[in-house]
Amino acid sequence: MVSYRQTEDLSASAEITYLNMRSYYEHYSVDWDCSKIEDQIHNLTNFDILLNGEVVGAIRLAFDNVGCYVRDLQVSEKYQNKGIGALALSECERLAIESGANRLRLRVFKVSPAFHLYERVGFVVDNVDDRFYSISRTIS
Structure with a gap:
C-alpha cells in the first residue's frame, strides 16, 4: 500500500534524489551532491512516499501565486514502473x-x-530549453 508522510529525514530524502538524478547531472555536467540537494529542499514542502511503510521516494512542492510547483517527484529505481x-x-x-x-x-x-x-496524465509543454521541458496542467 502506498502512503505519504511529512519527510522526517531530509538527508535520506536528498540521497534518493541524488541516486535517481545522478546520471542526468552527469549527462548535463551539473555538479551536484547530496548536501546541495538538501540545501535546496530545506524550505520546500517535503513528503516521503512509502510502500508498505518503507520510504521509496520523495515529493517536494512549492506554492506561489501561479499554483503548485512540483519541485521534485522521485521514486527509488527499485520501485519504478510499478x-x-x-x-x-x-x-x-x-x-x-x-x-x-x-x-x-x-x-x-x-x-x-x-x-x-507527465504527458500521459495531461501535462503540456510550456517552454523548452537546452536541458528541460517546463510543463503544466490545470487541476480542479
Missing part, C-alpha cells in the same frame, strides 16, 4: 487543490523517461 509515480502525482494534485492551487507545474530533464508519464 505505478507509484502516477499515484504520487495524484497526491501532488490532491495537495495542490487542498492548498487552493488550480495549476500544477514542473520541469523535467529532456532525457528523462518520466516525461512520458
Whole structure:
C-alpha cells in the first residue's frame, strides 16, 4: 500500500534524489551532491512516499501565486514502473487543490523517461530549453 508522510529525514530524502538524478547531472555536467540537494529542499514542502511503510521516494512542492510547483517527484529505481509515480502525482494534485492551487507545474530533464508519464496524465509543454521541458496542467 502506498502512503505519504511529512519527510522526517531530509538527508535520506536528498540521497534518493541524488541516486535517481545522478546520471542526468552527469549527462548535463551539473555538479551536484547530496548536501546541495538538501540545501535546496530545506524550505520546500517535503513528503516521503512509502510502500508498505518503507520510504521509496520523495515529493517536494512549492506554492506561489501561479499554483503548485512540483519541485521534485522521485521514486527509488527499485520501485519504478510499478505505478507509484502516477499515484504520487495524484497526491501532488490532491495537495495542490487542498492548498487552493488550480495549476500544477514542473520541469523535467529532456532525457528523462518520466516525461512520458507527465504527458500521459495531461501535462503540456510550456517552454523548452537546452536541458528541460517546463510543463503544466490545470487541476480542479
